[in-house]
Amino acid sequence: xxxxxxxVKLFREERGWDKFHSPKNLAMALIVExxxxxxxxxxxxxxxxxxxxxxxxxxxxxxxxxxxxxxxxLADKLGLDPVQAxxxxxxxxxxxxxx
Amino acid sequence: xxxxxxxVKLFREERGWDKFHSPKNLAMALIVExxxxxxxxxxxxxxxxxxxxxxxxxxxxxxxxxxxxxxxxLADKLGLDPVQAxxxxxxxxxxxxxx
Amino acid sequence: xxxxxxxVKLFREERGWDKFHSPKNLAMALIVExxxxxxxxxxxxxxxxxxxxxxxxxxxxxxxxxxxxxxxxLADKLGLDPVQAxxxxxxxxxxxxxx
Amino acid sequence: xxxxxxxVKLFREERGWDKFHSPKNLAMALIVExxxxxxxxxxxxxxxxxxxxxxxxxxxxxxxxxxxxxxxxLADKLGLDPVQAxxxxxxxxxxxxxx
Numbered sequence: 001x002x003x004x005x006x007x008v009k010l011f012r013e014e015r016g017w018d019k020f021h022s023p024k025n026l027a028m029a030l031i032v033e034x035x036x037x038x039x040x041x042x043x044x045x046x047x048x049x050x051x052x053x054x055x056x057x058x059x060x061x062x063x064x065x066x067x068x069x070x071x072x073x074l075a076d077k078l079g080l081d082p083v084q085a086x087x088x089x090x091x092x093x094x095x096x097x098x099x
Numbered sequence: 100x101x102x103x104x105x106x107v108k109l110f111r112e113e114r115g116w117d118k119f120h121s122p123k124n125l126a127m128a129l130i131v132e133x134x135x136x137x138x139x140x141x142x143x144x145x146x147x148x149x150x151x152x153x154x155x156x157x158x159x160x161x162x163x164x165x166x167x168x169x170x171x172x173l174a175d176k177l178g179l180d181p182v183q184a185x186x187x188x189x190x191x192x193x194x195x196x197x198x
Numbered sequence: 199x200x201x202x203x204x205x206v207k208l209f210r211e212e213r214g215w216d217k218f219h220s221p222k223n224l225a226m227a228l229i230v231e232x233x234x235x236x237x238x239x240x241x242x243x244x245x246x247x248x249x250x251x252x253x254x255x256x257x258x259x260x261x262x263x264x265x266x267x268x269x270x271x272l273a274d275k276l277g278l279d280p281v282q283a284x285x286x287x288x289x290x291x292x293x294x295x296x297x
Numbered sequence: 298x299x300x301x302x303x304x305v306k307l308f309r310e311e312r313g314w315d316k317f318h319s320p321k322n323l324a325m326a327l328i329v330e331x332x333x334x335x336x337x338x339x340x341x342x343x344x345x346x347x348x349x350x351x352x353x354x355x356x357x358x359x360x361x362x363x364x365x366x367x368x369x370x371l372a373d374k375l376g377l378d379p380v381q382a383x384x385x386x387x388x389x390x391x392x393x394x395x396x
Binding site for chain 2: 001003004007008011014015022023024025027028030031034035037038040041042044045046047048049050052057060061062064065066067068069071072074075077078080082083085086087088089090092093094097099
């Protein structure tokens with residue numbers, strides 16, 4: 001993830017895209033990518049969604065990548081570590097939803 | 100991230116939630132969480148979104164966590180590694196958008 | 199719908215909310231409301247979603263309302279008539295997807 | 298709107314698409330369309346979003362149409378009248394946010 005963050009930062013800096021990357025815009029882009037991911041599943045049954053064909057899976061992989069890239073980017077702009085945030089949240093979830 | 104994945108798997112298994120976690124449902128939950136994240140920014144100016152107050156930032160941190168947890172969960176159900184997917188996608192992006 | 203538009207305009211004007219209602223912000227709010235609507239269905243099976251309880255249906259009704267209100271608001275800000283747009287789009291869809 | 302609903306129903310029936318149109322799936326499709334609409338605004342400033350070029354506006358018009366079509370479809374499947382729902386919701390909003 002650390003290496004991914006460095007690549008994401010370098011990518012946006014080399015292209016001068018920082019000016020577009022306000023947290024507001026990145027949050028909007030994150031939803032749009034999440035929706036592109038969901039689009040692959042919208043007309044499938046749940047069972048079909050568990051067995052998607054290999055060529056479709058490659059497209060889904062790219063959408064998952066886009067969501068993660070924007071999430072890493074957004075967290076970085078806010079000074080947050082997304083993996084640490086997830087660890088902290090799971091602790092909360094364990095308390096909220098006991099086994 | 101590997102440790103996060105193990106925690107996410109254990110969490111859902113201990114609660115018997117696997118049956119709800121079809122890729123279709125997880126993709127839908129991922130959008131919903133992304134929207135909850137975006138909700139914090141919707142009425143802010145871009146400038147305001149760069150300087151959100153500390154207490155608001157803690158809520159945003161939890162939403163970022165939720166998005167990552169569902170993304171890790173979804174990728175696992177599809178047999179995909181989200182970080183590897185992101186690395187592969189950046190290679191594609193570099194070709195698509197030359198400096 | 200014309201009456202609805204007049205109410206929506208009056209509501210935002212009386213509260214001085216026009217300054218927040220840029221098309222960008224309204225489009226973001228529209229997604230957020232759509233996600234709140236989808237949240238009611240995310241863990242249901244398709245069959246369950248066809249038979250939701252009455253008290254849940256009342257909440258869904260309010261979410262549908264919120265989506266329509268933002269859509270009417272956004273279309274108005276852009277000088278568009280959403281119902282006319284839908285009629286025009288169905289003509290295109292009929293051509294695109296022949297019976 | 299009544300005429301729009303009749304066209305939407307006829308369109309899906311003539312194509313045998315009712316079996317895909319569970320409320321769950323339609324709610325998912327509604328978000329996806331809302332995201333396609335938002336995509337047109339994600340990198341614009343709020344000011345730019347108030348002055349989008351004519352050719353872009355035609356694309357936005359089609360996305361607004363898609364959102365309304367799915368909303369009308371979903372409401373119909375749930376036995377709800379979206380315009381009446383919006384009128385009822387505005388009454389609630391007026392109470393919740395006094396002038």
